[in-house]
Amino acid sequence: MLAAFLDDIRDADMIAPRRMAERLRLPMSRLAKLAHLNRNTMAARPESPAVQAKLGEIARIIARAAELAGDEGRAIIWFKHQPIAGFGKTAEELVEEGQAEAVMGTLESMDQGSYA
Template sequence: MGFGHTAGMFAEDGAVEIDQVVERFGMSKGQFAETVGLAPETLRRTSRLTAAKTQARITEMLEIIARITGWAGGEKQAMAWYRAEPIPAFGGRTAESLVKDGKATAVRDYLDHLAMGGFA
């Protein structure tokens, strides 16, 4: 997938390796499902886990985590930022809230803006 910090989180076919992901972040599948705005059953049933919409949502979250891992101080700190840090440019909403609403592109654009020296 090309995200430097996500080695081992994707199978050769590009599908998310959910067991690797939850272990890496120290979360249960239920906690992880909540983080990406999915029902817990979604991650327990192969047919739902491999659905394009599910894979896209998880990939969006992992891409955002990968982008901020360096300045956050690690993956777990990046996940904490993703889940809890209010973003002033989005009215105090968190990245998690925005991704759940299908606004991952806006979060990525915001992070690109910051990376280019823009202000929050």
């Protein structure tokens, strides 16, 4: 599951912003906002360590959610639409607020059998 998602969004040895936006069904401007990146920087310098780090956070969340859900499509729907208990916000909203680690923690709790 992880390999398939990453294969779809990568270009050589980096995450391709446009491909990620397409897989998440988001406009590039929304992906840039979600990742706290300038849209022009993201498009002009996708190899930048800052761009790769921010997109990598999102990729790890989607990949982990896909492992738990058994399906990438379900993971993306969860990411965008399912409020997380205790936060009252979706994973997408939390990532936009800079709380990607909290989302990963929730996914790990879910893997351990906790409901989120």
